[in-house]
Amino acid sequence: MSTTDYAVRGMTCGHCASAVTEEVSKVPGVTGVQVDVAAGRVTVEADQPVPADAVAAAVDEAGYEVVPA
Structure with missing residues (x-):
């Protein structure tokens, strides 16, 4: 199993986390996503490592931005 943390800019509420x-x-x-709005962090769990650009594109689609940690 692979777990990766990402810093995400722009999240401020539960709706942000849901999106x-x-x-x-x-x-x-x-296989799993945990969002910490207060810390501006997203933790992604997967069976195999997931390309960071795929996660960044998904975060962008939700209206937010992955930023360097």
């Missing part, structure tokens, strides 16, 4: 969770969950191979 990011929904989009990132669609990335092939992702």
